[in-house]
Amino acid sequence: MGEQKEQRGISHSLTDKAGQQKKLHPLLIIVLILVGFALFNALSENSITGFMVFSDQNLSNESTLSNESNESTLSNQSTFLNRAITNQSNDSFVKEGVQEGEIPILQTEPAPASSPAESTQHEANTSDFTLQPPEFFPQICVGPSPDCDAACGVGLGYKDTVSQSCFTDAGCSISCGGANAPPNVSQVLPINGQTKEPDSKMNISATVTDSGTISIVYVNISRPRITLVYRINLSAAGSNYSNSYTVHNITGQYNLTYFANDTSGASNKSITTRFNVTDTLSPPVTDPKPSPAAKTVQVDTTIAVGANATDPTNVSGFPLPHANITRPNVSQVYTLNLTQQGAGGGINFSKSYRVRNISGLHNITFFFKDNFNNINKTITTSITAVDTVGPIVSDSTPLHSQSRGINVSVNLSINATDALNISIVYANITRPGIVLPFRVNLSREGTTNNFSARYKIHNITGLYNITFFANDTRGNINFTNSTNISVTDTAAPSARYRAPVPQSTKEANASIGVSFNVSELVNVSTAYANITRPNISTIYRLNLTLGQASGPIRNMSASYLVQRTPGKYNFTFWANDLSGNILSSSTLNFTNITVQDTTAPGIIARGPTPQSSKEVNASLMVSWNLSEVVNISLAYVNVTRPNISTMYRLNVTLGQNAGDTRNMSGSYIVQRTPGKYNLTIWANDTSGNILSNTALN
Structure with missing residues (x-):
């Protein structure tokens, strides 16, 4: 307390060059008291910003001005020491009604330390004065003061115009308490040196007591690398004053100064504490997509993969936010880098992913890292990739409704693609008047997606319907593509x-x-x-x-x-x-x-009958049938008679055909000479063929 008086008030004694204190002349003391009264009244009546003058002799040894006994340097508490004050002697920022939040600071430089030469000069010229901030008004005790009668005795008390404390003398040297001592601040939270996480909630509180009524209690918080002081008003619950504070997203040391004012203007701003903010928590990750886990999706389709991630110190760094995707029967993990979505950067990180042509369970693990290398890789989801879609087919030939001839060869072809492999492609052909379809298997052309084969059209005219079938290895079939041809016969036999x-x-x-x-x-x-x-x-x-x-x-x-x-x-x-x-x-x-005609006429039958007997001088019918298809030109019979050397020729007449047979006949008068008569039949056809010499002639 004595040290504070030496720093903040004008002493009633002077120190000579030898360092020995000398008592002031009583007259000088009276003059100083009268000056103090005059200044006090002027300050009270005019409500102007007040300041006191004092000799810099008593400041010559003060290189650093301390705000309070607990504030070691001006630099640590510049936010509180360098404020402009209003018409009250106490700090304007502890008045009731001041809002919480960022507080601008009037920056000033601390008074430089005096050199030995400057000290000597100040001692020689005691009339020099230095303007100081209002917290350093010298103590001036005025009295006797009725306000101090209770503490010091009736008529014995002097009241300090600055601190409102009571002293037994006008020099403010011996305290006897006071009518309005500053509020007492104790049991503050947080405890000095605690560690907190960014963006976490914490309780700031203090126990504040006073002989009078507390008007306001608040805390000024200085944060790393931020000039503005953050203010939090504390609410009373009895003698406990507290409020919740969400730690800002800045790591480092936070300094807290507690301010307590009573309704009589006394204040306490000497209590401080601090805490450190470090980021040891991994980024929170929520709402992974796709959802729900094991959701069924079609292979070879595009899906959104992403999650929401927040962190007090930002989700950033390397590696970037990403998702690792493991696929069935594939040893290599697929890494999908995620992009922050939304204008200005949102909390969602996502990217499109095309599901590979592999059916089964695809596991997805998300990786998020903050600026302090805290990693969250606990959030997972998954998809079940299935192939339920048949192959895609296009560009079939022959073109629809074309005309073809029978027994000609045509090309059947179609393009077929599938998320998985194609197992078989074929065409079923229905033909006019035939129930059973005719199947033609198609073959892949090299490494292309074209499948083709040759088909020789059957010997049936009419409409031929052709339906293409494409199967994949999962048994999915596409038979939606069809065409037809009209088969006509325009070729003569x-x-x-x-x-x-x-x-x-x-x-x-x-x-x-x-x-x-x-x-x-x-x-x-x-x-x-x-x-x-x-x-x-x-x-x-x-x-x-x-x-x-x-x-x-x-x-x-x-x-x-x-x-x-x-x-x-x-x-x-x-x-x-x-x-x-x-x-x-x-x-x-x-x-x-x-x-x-090279065949001679032939005899089928003749008469008379061989070896038969006839009467002499009788008429005998001679005839025969000839097998001759071409006309007979000549037919006759040579007759030899007994004892007659001359041969008798009997011409015969050509009769009618009876199929392939023609009858030849003539009448012969047997001679009167008994004996054997031989008849030889002769016939020529128009081709010159002569009846052969056979037994039948």
């Missing part, structure tokens, strides 16, 4: 082989085979041969029978009995298919033969 062989020779009245092979894919409706014969104007039509098919070849045939007229026979083949196409006129649909 063609002859590949014919009989008889052209320019061959055939016997008259002989049966020959007439045939030809037709290259016709659709059924032949009719086939025949037109035959022209020698010396006959009428064309003979020979209908042919449809034979069995051998691949695309079908045989057409019939038997033809050659006429009895020798000469050249021409054969022209005709064939129509079911589409109305007619066999083209080509060399292969024509042949010819030359018919000749």
